[in-house]
Amino acid sequence: MVSENPFAEFRLECENVLGEAIKKVFPEFYIPRLTLERPPSLEFGQLASSMCFELVKQVGETPLVLAERLIKALDKSKFSLIERVAAAGEGYINFHVDFAKFSALTLESARQLDAEYGFVKTQEPLKIIVEHTSVNPLHPIHIGQARNPMLGDAIARILKSRGYTVFRHYYIDDVGRQTAVIAYGYEKLGKPKTEGKPDHFIGKIYTITSCLVEINRLKRELELAKAVSATEEITKINRELDDWVSVAFELKEKFPELFEELLEKIRENEDPENMVNKLNRAYEAGEEKAKQFIREVSELCLQGFRETLSRAEVFYDSWDWESDFVWSNRVTEILQRLKTTPYVLTLGGILEFDAEKVVKKLNLKEKLGLREDYEVTPLTLVRADGTTLYTTRDIAYTLWKFERAEKVVNVIGMEQVLAQLQLKIALHALGYSKYADNLIHFAYNLVTLPGYKMSSRRGRYITLDEVMDEAVKRAYEEVAKRSPQLSGKEKQKIANFVGIGAVRYALTEVDPSKPVVFTWDRVLNFEKNSAPYIQYSHARACSILRKAARKPEKPAYDLLKEKLEREILLALASFPDIFVEAAELLKPNLIADFANALADKFNTFYNALPVIKAEPQELSDARLALVDAVRIVLRNTLNLIGIVAPERM
């Protein structure tokens, strides 16, 4: 017999027999729901009900007496996976599974379904777009931003395994002042030849140019302020200026040549700030020269991103340019349509969207989870100079996405909750309430460095590349220590999946809503609660199976009586439940946690009990089947979070 969810079979059976018993014993009482819970320890069975504690209020007896009456009324002829039911503690009803049958069901299901085991399919196989990463093409991906692709990719993998058709989209935010800053610096340098990794090269140009432009702008402002002797203004500007000057010193030290060159070239210019703005407007207007420069620098940066991300096993189905939406008039169309709604008004030359009015009129407060007295901030759609803003363009982009999928998951930092809320409200205003309902903002918390926030504008960040490099380097040292006999090539291969796995795991494992302070030992952990630990456990399982060199032909599952074996069995049987929960709640960290817990149990088992040499052979066979199932489940979990499951390490 094979089941896609062995534990659910047991649960269903328990619910059914208990439900019938209740109807029989207390036909007159209303039982709101029958939720069974997992008892804290094996000795209390595998599922339990605490309903008797509640029932006491309606029936005048102690919970324990009620539990016993109910147990007596259970229809034992319907027991299949249930071995026995016992009253315990103050009045719990504990269901004990028949391990002989349950082990057979679980192990056979896992081994037969193999690569599909655990991946219970959804009833509604929708098309889903998962937009993630979408790092602006300005500088290398830094470790703060790296939480996004790790989470996004894991979510995409989980949803795909759940049976959805998933498209992974990268939104390239090339419209805006920052890309113009780089293009400006790049042009000043006379389209220089790329040195090193392209995104790192572009990042340098961006940081220096942006710093110089900023200093230049502040100096001009200072002159103006001095002319009218605005003392307060002067101190404020001076403070900002000091700050940027210190950044300039840092940059000059880090990149002396490039800094000097840009400094010289930009000084020649009359008004860099103005040049940048002009370039930005030209790009939004689709002028050829601007297009050439900005697309070129963006492409260079993206080339570097692809390199970085593919190293981490993160891939995309579509790369969507924000500028395309501007040039194709989609944004203009949306604006036209928004203008016909009663929610848009012109205010001193700008176009503003009254989100609060929409919420009130369509009665969305409760639906959007807002407090009754909370007022949604209005959103500016169009600047006085006629250019659009990010969220405005995002409305067009979102509608485009909904032409391709029924559901959209945006993996975006939680600092953008307001913008995402306004976006959702705009969809309601345009009459796309269904889209709004199917738009999910997967918000995750920030990654900071100890003591300060990463700042890409100031060039203060640790790149994902250097984190992966360091992790692989450390992993190599470990491999060399542990397996000196391997060839250099083999060591490198292992070091790669170990190091990169460790980084991925570290960024996936923590609950996304928690803030993370980046420390090297968080990502360089190769011991317990890390990808290498799980990978090692997987390799160990493979090793046993390899050494056994036989198939478990006559497994006697009823011989798996050890507590350790039963705990593993339960974990294996519960994997489908965990998977469904992770998919429905979009919680990749549940998968990481589960994998770690299973590896933990497996290692304890490994040390305590022999497999190949176990006697009699039927027991050995049963344990081999158990090890094989552990191998399958560990591999399936690692695949879900994008980590290599190695056969040796």
Add this chain to the structure above:
RNA sequence: GGGCGGGUAGCCUAGCACGGAUAGGGCGCAAGCCUCCUAAGCUUGCGGUCGUGGGUUCAAAUCCCACCCCGCCCGCCA
């Protein structure tokens, strides 16, 4: 000021949606275990006012209220 998220041992973290039996792990620290299937492992020990105070309940880390601390957002930035 308003909104959102977080607060669990020296440090990191699970559990919170849907209240249940002794609050699980990891790091670090101390002591052990490789003539035996991979020691990136295992065993044992030390370490807890679950931010604070109330409330609801047979039962609260979990639900409700108030407060405190940290972070983020409240732009004609993205």
